[in-house]
Amino acid sequence: MAFETVGVVGLGTMGAGIAEVFARAGLRVIGVEADAEALARGRGHVERSTARAADRGKLTAGQRAEILGRITLTTSREDLREVDLVIEAIPEVLDHKVSLFQDLDRICKPETVLATNTSSLPVTAVAAATGRPGRVIGMHFFNPAPVMRLVEVVSTVVTAPGVTAEISELAGRLGKTAVSVGDRAGFVVNRLLLPYLNHAAVLLELGIATRDGIDDAMRLGVGLPMGPFALLDLIGLDTAYEVMEVLFDETRDRRHAPSPLLRELVTAGLLGRKSGHGFYGPQEPPKEPEKSTVITFAIDGPDVHGLGERLRAAGFRPSDDPDTVLHCTDRPVIEHAVRLSDPARLVGLHVVGDKVAELAGTALTSPRAAKAARDLMRVAGLTPVSCKDRAGFVTDALLFPYLNDAVRMYDSGYASMADIDAAMRLGCGYPAGPFEMLGYLGLAKVRDGLRALYAEYREPAFAPAPLLDQLVTAGVSEFPRS
Ligand SMILES: NC(=O)c1ccc[n+]([C@@H]2O[C@H](COP(=O)([O-])OP(=O)(O)OC[C@H]3O[C@@H](n4cnc5c(N)ncnc54)[C@H](O)[C@@H]3O)[C@@H](O)[C@H]2O)c1
The missing domain is CATH 1.10.1040.10 (N-(1-d-carboxylethyl)-l-norvaline Dehydrogenase; domain 2)
Structure with a gap:
């Protein structure tokens, strides 16, 4: 099907951006809002967004005028009679979406594809409310729509063959990358x-x-x-x-x-x-740099991060009577600490990437030793992150279950590895997708880290996904790409 004219219903945060995306790609757009006031707001969104692009030199004045000229605005859905596709971007309320889709089903020609931009509602429920469930699909854009390159194309069990491919192809025409997924809460x-x-x-x-x-x-x-x-x-x-x-x-x-x-x-x-206020407040007090005093240290066990060298280069020498004893590890250190004559000085050290040092203080670590460890990490050019002595510390505890969820998602047949990777890179701006991360971290390291998390928290979802476990058992170091 050739998509030439599209309707966008709801010109708020998402709809206005979506209308702009289609118009930029040369399609004619009919934008529908609830009333004249909302319509004026919607027009304002598109005008400001394209003006910003023009100011940054991304559009010429002529291109901007052409884009705006392709968008017609109305408060009547009846104007959508002849469009090839409608994207709905009204608020996330199922009843409102269902009643809108029933109306669109009545108004639009039979071959029109009806798409919802819902983030979390079941597309199947919207499709089933119409007389054309095969031609109802999810087209999930990301905010801001003109900038974000990902579109999740959501098919249901009743989507007609070919419609998913047609919509994915259209997303490509818009300069977006489409990933094709089924109708499960949250998509990828x-x-x-x-x-x-x-x-x-x-x-x-x-x-x-x-x-x-x-x-x-x-x-x-x-x-x-x-x-x-x-x-x-x-x-x-x-x-x-x-x-x-x-x-x-x-x-x-x-x-x-x-x-x-x-x-x-x-x-x-x-x-x-x-x-204006959430986890961060409107006016965050400037971070007070902690005052460093002269610190003495010892590294207990293998110095896997080469820290001793870095600290020696900064003029520090290991000492027999150290303020802090660093133990390089990616596991809790309490069992090790209790074997020492002075467990109060022991701090677990886990360097993440080349910028962060996680510093695990046990129930026995003294505040003096913890502070000395933080000071030392700054000297070594690392950002210290103090944490409790728990499995996974901070980064592995957050990253590994996410990777495990991605493996389970792939193994369930919900989405391909390439699509999951693309979705996380383009949808969240991650530097790599989960399967790419698994590749460079190493499957065994992640599997073992998950086992440690599971053993400590007894959270069923932290148990390594069977596929991950089996690949490690089979001696495979990376996910086999088909
Ligand atoms: N905001 C995001 O980051 C984001 C990202 C992806 C998807 N979504 C999804 O997109 C949809 C819209 O979200 P939003 O953030 O743009 O909401 P929004 O509140 O900014 O915009 C909704 C617009 O719909 C209009 N509207 C309401 N009822 C209408 C009707 N019957 N006919 C025509 N217009 C109507 C409102 O006037 C408003 O302008 C939701 O389903 C949301 O889950 C949002």
């Missing part, structure tokens, strides 16, 4: 991202590390564009909360139940950037 991106964000809130509530420590560890250590709390503030804590509820409803996995901390903040109206 939200299904993998939100449990990770929720888990970060759980770790914060458990006091495993501070907000800044967790954000630093994931941003600087793993290389993600932002830490989980900065991202939650950006998404909106209320939106994240609602998506978690939908995930939990479908999976009954307790990791998908919104963390009590998230609930408390949402109830208090601390919704993130949109309300």
Whole structure:
């Protein structure tokens, strides 16, 4: 089917961007809003967005005028009679979407494809409410739609053969990468991202590390564009909360139940950037640099990170009577500590990437030793992240279950490895997709880390996915790509 004219219903945050995307690709767009006031707001969104692009030199004035000229705005859905495709982007309320789709089904010609941009509602429920369930599909854009390159194309069990391919091809015409997925809550991106964000809130509530420590560890250590709390503030804590509820409803996995901390903040109206305050406040006090004193240290056991060398280069010498004893490890150190004559000095050290040092203090570690370890890491050019002596510390505890979820998702046949990787790279701006990360971390390391997490937290979902376990047992070091 040749898509030449599309309707976009709802010109809010997403719809206005989607209308712009289609118009930029040369299609004619009919944008529909609820009333004249909302229509004016929608027009304002598109005008501002294209003006910004023109200011940055991404569009000429002529191109901008052509794009705006392709968009017709109306408050009457009846104007959608002849369009080839409709994208619905009204608020996330199932009843409203169902009644809109019933109307569109009546209004539009029989071959029109009806698409929803829903993030979390079942596309099947919307499709089943129409007389053309085979021609109803999910087309999930990301915010801001003109910038983000990913579109999740959601088929249901009743989607007609060919429609998914036609819509994916159209996404390609828009300059987007389409990943093709089935109708499960959260699709790929939200299904993998939100449990990770929720888990970060759980770790914060458990006091495993501070907000800044967790954000630093994931941003600087793993290389993600932002830490989980900065991202939650950006998404909106209320939106994240609602998506978690939908995930939990479908999976009954307790990791998908919104963390009590998230609930408390949402109830208090601390919704993130949109309300000016979430995990971060409007005016964050400047971080006071901790005062360094002269520190003595010892490295106990193998120096796997070459830290002794770095510290010696900075003029520090190992000492027989150290302020802090560093033990390089990626596992809790308490068992090791209790075997020492002075366990109060022991701090576990796990370097993540080349910028972050996780410093695990046990129940016996003295505040003096913990502070000395932090000071030393700064001297060595690393950002210290103090954490409790728990399996996975911060980064592995957050990263490995996410990778495990990706393996389970792939193994269930829900999406291909390439699509899952592309979805996380393009939808979240991650430097690598989960299967790419598994490749460079090594399957055995992740499997063993998950076993340690499972043994400590007894969380069923932390048990290594059977496929991961079997590949490691078979001596395979990377996921076989077909
Ligand atoms: N905001 C995001 O980051 C994001 C990302 C991906 C998908 N989504 C999904 O996109 C959809 C829209 O979200 P949003 O953030 O753009 O919401 P929004 O509130 O910014 O915009 C919704 C718009 O729909 C209009 N509207 C409401 N009822 C209407 C009707 N009957 N007819 C025509 N217009 C109507 C409203 O006036 C409003 O302008 C939701 O399903 C949401 O889950 C949102």
